[in-house]
Amino acid sequence: MSDENLKEIILGLLRLGYEGTYWDFKEDYTDCREDKLIDIICMANNIDGHQAYLIYGADDNGNVKGIENTTYRRYTTKSVTEFLRSKPFAGGYVPKVAVQSIKIEDHELDIVIIESTNNTPYYLTEEYSQSHDVKKKLYAGAIYTRVNDVNTPRKQTASFEHTEFLWRKRFGIDLSPSQKLLHLLEHTEDWSKTTWDYDRHSYNLKSPEYQIIVLGSDEGYETLGYFYDDEKMLYAQLQLKYLTTTLYETELWYMDMGRCLIPKPERRYKIEDGLFYYYIERDSLSGKLLPFFAYGKHQCNNRSGQQMPVLIFDNSHERLEFEDWVSRNDNLRDGIEKEISENAIFQHICAKEEKIGKAQCGVLQLAIAFAYYKNWQKEYK
Template sequence: MEKVKLEEEIKELLLRGHEGGYWDYKSDYADCPEDKLMDYICMANNLEGRDAYLIYGVDNDGKIIGIENTSYKRCNTKEINEFLRNKPFAGGYIPSISVDVLLLEGHELDVVTIKNTNKTPYYLTKNYNQTKEKMSKTLKAGAIYTRVNDQNTPRELTANMEHTEYLWRKRFGIDMTPSEKLMKLLEDVGDWSETRWDIDRHSYNIHNPEYQINVLDSQDTYETLSYFYDDERMLYAPLKLNYLTTTLYETELWYMDMGRCLIPKPEHKYDIEHGVYYYYIEKDSLNGKLLPLFAYGKSQCCDRSGREVPVLIFENKKMRTEFENWLEDNLFLKEKYIVDLENSAIFQHIKRKEAKNGKSTCGVLEVAVAFRFYKKWIKQREEI
C-alpha cells in the first residue's frame, strides 16, 4: 500500500511537467560520484521540510522514457546507503534514503526517496573529490548545500543565511510549538528517564527535562480486552504529559494483567451492523507514540509471555480506513473465523473467563474475530 501511495505521488509530480524544490527528473544515472552525492545532500536539505524524490527514467518535461536501458549501473537502497556510509558527514549523520522501482506506461522508473529528518543540515567535514581531473566537481567542507525551487546550490558556494538558519532551526526544533516538540520527543524512547510506572509514576526527557510524563493514582476497571491477558484484572490511571507546569495532553495508562503489562489507552470501534468490535492504536497519534515507551520499545501489545493481544496497530488514520474498507468486502470470512475460534482451546479458555464474570456487552468473540480479519489483511498487504 505504501508503494501505491508513492506511485500516486510520483504520477502527480510528473504531470506538473517541471522540477521543483523537492523533486528532480533524471533521464539517466550519472557516472560521477560527486554529482550523486550532491543530489543526495541537496534533497536531504530541501527547504520544504518533507520527503524528496530523484525520479530516474523521465526527461526534463516529466515525460516517461524508462530507466531499464540505462547506460550506467542502477542503484538499490543497499548500494546507495553503502555509498553514503563512508563519506565525511558532520556528526556522522547520513541522509536516510530508499529506492523503489515503479512500472508506469510500460517502463520502469527508479524513485530514490530522501527521507525528511531533523538532522539537517547535512554537510561534509572534508572536501570530497574522486574525479581528480575535474576539480570543479569538488564538494566543499563545511558548505551547506540545499535546493531552491529547481536548482541546487552551486558547489563553490554555500546556502544563504536564511536557508542555513532554517535548516539548523529544524534540527533543534526551535520553530515547533511545545505540543509539536513533545510529540517529536516521544519518538525516541531512549531519551526518557527510566522509571517504575507502578511506583515512581514519573518520567522526563533527558535532554529537555521540562517535558515530563506523570501518572496519577490507579483504580480498578474493566475492558473486554483484559480477558486476553493471563489475569483479567486490570487498573487504569490518568496520564498527563506536561511542559513545565502546563498539561499539554491527557490520556489513560492501562495496567493489564493486574499491572504486569502496560499500554496507553487504545481507541475502540464497534461495528454494530456486522458485529465486529476492535481496539486499535494509530502510531502517529499520541497513544501510538506512547506505546513503545511502555512496551519495551515495540509498537505492539503483548501479554507476559510475549503473545500478541488483539489491539490493531495502524500507521495512521488512512491505513485504518483502508482496513475498514477491506473488512466490508471480506465479511464472508466471518463464519469461518467463528468456527476456527470455537475449535481453539486458547480461545475457549478466554471465553470461559468472560462467561464467569458475565460483564460483556461487546464480547471476546467479536474482538477475536476482528483480530483474525486484521491479521489476514496485514498478510495480504505485505504480499503486495
C-alpha cells in the first residue's frame, strides 16, 4: 500500500476519536510479548473480516502523540514476521503482517497492517507465557477475537457466533462463486491431476463445478524467453469457470517451447530507476495459479531447476518495498552490471538476443533487476 493511501485511511480512523473492531491506537510500544501477540491475533481474527491496523503513536482518543521518541525498539515488517513465525500457530497458519511508518502532524506513526485472509481462526496449539505472569498467559486452543474495541479476555475464548463466523470464513461457505474460486485455488491438492499439454482441463474434486480450462495456443515472444534454453514460446488463453460461466481469464505461457509453464506474469517498467522486470504477486490470480504449473512451488524454474527472472512477491506492498530498496541502493548497479556482463551464461543469452534482435527492453535490464531482487531477498526474506 502506498504511504499516501495508508495515510488517508489512518487519518480517517484517527478523526473518529475511538477504537474499533479492526483498528487500535497504541500510545507507545510494550516489552510484554504476550500483549504484542494477542493484539495481532485478535486483529487477524476481527469479526468484520477487514484488513486491520495497530496504530502506534496515538492515544486512545486518536490524538497524535508520535512514536519517534519511544525508548522501545520500533517494529519492522521483518521483526514482527519473525516474531510470529516462531509461535505455535495451529496448522502453521501465521497472520500476515507489514509495517509502514507515516508522518501526521509532524509526528511519526508506525502502522502494523494485519492482512485479512481466509486462514481464520488463528489460534495457538500450546500456551504462551514468556513473562511467566499468569494474568498475561495465552491459552492453547483459545480463539481470541475483537468485538468493538475489546479483545477477548485471555482466559476465555470467542463466542459460538464469532467462532462460527471465523470457521465459515476459513471454508469459504459464504463466498460468492468468484470469491470461492479464488479460495479453492489456494489448495492445489484438491484439484484433478491433468497434463496441460494434452488434457488442458482440471476441476476441483470437492466442487467439480469449478474448472480450469486452457484453450488453443499460438506462438509468442517475450524478453523473458531468452533466459530459457529455447527462447521460443507459446501462449494460450486460460479460463476459470463456474459451471458454464467464465469468472476469470488470463494467459498460460509455454516457455522453452512448451517445456515450462507459467501463468502470465505482469511487466513493470520503472523509467526513473531504469528498472524492468516480470513479476507475480502471490495474492493475485496468477499468484494463486502458479503452483498448478510449477509443481506446487511459487517459483518459475527452467527444465534444469534453475530459477528464472520472474520476481515473486507476497503482495503489491512488498513489491513497492522492493522498488524503494532498489532506489536507495543505486550504488550497487555498476557492480551488478559488471558481474553480469562477465558471466558466461549471460553472454550466451545476449548472443541469442542479438541474433533475433526483438527485445524492446534488453536482457541486461532484466538480469540487473533479478540480481537486485536476489540481494533484497538476502536482506529481508
